[in-house]
Amino acid sequence: MDRGLTDKSSPTLLIVEDDTDFARTLKRSFERRGYTVSLAAAPGEVDAMLAHGAxxxxxVDLKLGAESGLPCVKTLASSSADTVIVVLTGYASVSTAVEAIKLGATHYLPKPSNSDDIEAAFTKAEGDSAVSVGERETKSVKTREWEIIHQTLAETGFNISETARRLGMHRRTLARKLEKRRIE
Known part of the structure; x- marks a missing residue:
């Protein structure tokens, strides 16, 4: 665990990320911007951090090793309604974005995102009703397959075996597809 979340002279930030290099890079960047930063690498560490204050x-990274980051979003949101939560993911899909927002995230950014993108998301806690509503874009079969896989993954709590069963494919085939399209 890094510094606690009790110093109120500067804004406090909790980064929940299992990629230690990326987490350290974000930490240094936000510390240079005046934030007091704490790191957690797994959902269980979030509870310990919240003992020091919200x-x-x-x-929050959406995929923390074999676990989902969505429970972290729920825990953080229920701990304090004032915490601005941004979800980062290399596995972007509409279904996981919707679930993250329902659970209390204020923003959802695809990886790669940098500290500028994240800090901009912190200031955009409100939705933008003036955003353009365009026609539905035509998607390739592969893109649609990718969205369905990730929707099912979210529904199963990122359980690969159950997702493969629901999609009617072999578990190893699903694992290969997930590794092939990885965006981190």
Whole structure:
């Protein structure tokens, strides 16, 4: 665990990220911007961090090893309604974005995102009703397959075996597809 979340002279930030290099890079970048930053690498560490107080901001990776980051979003949101939560993911899909927002995230950013993108998301806690509503874009079969896989993954709590069963494919085939399209 890094510094606690009790220093209120600067904004506090909790980064929940299992990629240690990326987490350290974000931590250094936000510390240079005046944030007091704490790191957690797994959902279980979030509870321990919250014992020191709720952060002003949180950045949560959607996929933490074999676990989902969505329970972290729910825990953070229920701990404090004032915490601004941004979800980062290399596995972007509409279904996981919707679930993250329902659970209390204020923003959802695809990887790669940098500290500028994340800090901009912190200030956009409100939705934008003036955003353009365009026609539905035509998607390739592969893109649609990718969205269905990730929707099913979210529904199963990122359980690969159950997702493969629901999609009617072999578990190893699904694992290969997930590794092939990885965006981190």
């Amino acid at each position: 952060p002003d901001y949180a950045v």
